[in-house]
Amino acid sequence: xxxxxxxxxxxxxxxxxxxLEEQLNSLNEQxxxxxxxxxxxDCSTSIDMDELxxxxxxxxxxxxxxx
Numbered sequence: 001x002x003x004x005x006x007x008x009x010x011x012x013x014x015x016x017x018x019x020l021e022e023q024l025n026s027l028n029e030q031x032x033x034x035x036x037x038x039x040x041x042d043c044s045t046s047i048d049m050d051e052l053x054x055x056x057x058x059x060x061x062x063x064x065x066x067x
Contacts, residue, residue: 002034003032003033003034004034005034005035005036006032006034006035006036007035007036007037007038008027008035008036008037008038009038009040010023010027010037010038010039010040011039011040011041011042012039012040012041012042012044012052013041013042013043013044014044014045014046014047015044015046015047015052017047017055020055021055021059024055024056024059024060025059027060028059028060028061028062028063030062033063034063035062035063036063036064036065036066037056037060037063037064037065037066038065038066039052039056039065039066039067041067049067052067053067
């Protein structure tokens, strides 16, 4: 039996990198297997999309994400 997909929505705006990495690690450690993460950044000035994508690739390894 396939578990229903759970979509996690994460909004960011000038995120503190330490907090963001802790949040992403926590999400990545979830036991539920059928997850996806959708991230929407509201025009942050403290981080660009390439840097944010690199952080996501480093910390979200167990399920797909889309920025």
